[in-house]
Amino acid sequence: MSIYLIRHTTPLIERGLCYGQLDIDVTASFKTEAEQIQQVLPAGIEQVYSSPLIRCHKLASYLFPNSTIQLEPDLMELACGEWEGIHWDAIPAEVIDPWMKDFVNVCIPGGESYLQMHSRVTQCFSRIIEGPKPVAIVTHGGVIRSILAHITQTPLADSFGVFKISYGCVMQLEATATGLKFETLHQVTTEKEQHKPSNFKK
Secondary structure (H helix, E strand, O other), X not given: OOEEEEEOOXXXXXXXXXXXXXXXXXXXXXXHHHHHHHHHOOOOOOEEEXXXXXXXXXXXXXXXXXXXXXXXXXXXXXXXXXXXXXXXXXXXXXXXXXXXXXXXXXXXXXXXXXXXXXXXXHHHHHHHHOOOOOEEEEEOHHHHHHHHHHHHOOOHHHHHHHOOOOOOOEEEEEEEOOEEEEEEEEOOOOOOOOOOOOOOOO
């Protein structure tokens, strides 16, 4: 029985601004994007979990109008603390460089590290998959990468390079004899997102 990981549609925010748990709405293309997502999902999904942030909850309500949406705070994006709503390029180098060099373990001021997010996400994911299926999880790019890293044992530091997750992306997870395997059902080519300073070179 399948698990569907669904990323929210295009957020209504200027490119280059840091937004983790900032509760922003989605763009006017929402309905078009949501209909494309709907086309790859099977009928009969009744168990639906969502991040409580509006960009996810709005999509979950649109895709599953007859289901009770179970809101899970642990499915929220990385908490960016003091950086929420600030342009990545405006964060002083001495503040952001330690995090950029080790974002897995270093906490954003007033926020969390990727490892801390990964811990809450995987605990929540484990609870969800113990329940009835098929199940849909409407969430964020970082959360989906965290889950995929968890089921494939991919190092967290590599997860952004290994897993390409566009807005509106849909991943289907299926249980096999060797564990959960994933397949991309929907992926679109969009403008490159910016989630780090523009001059940062790894």
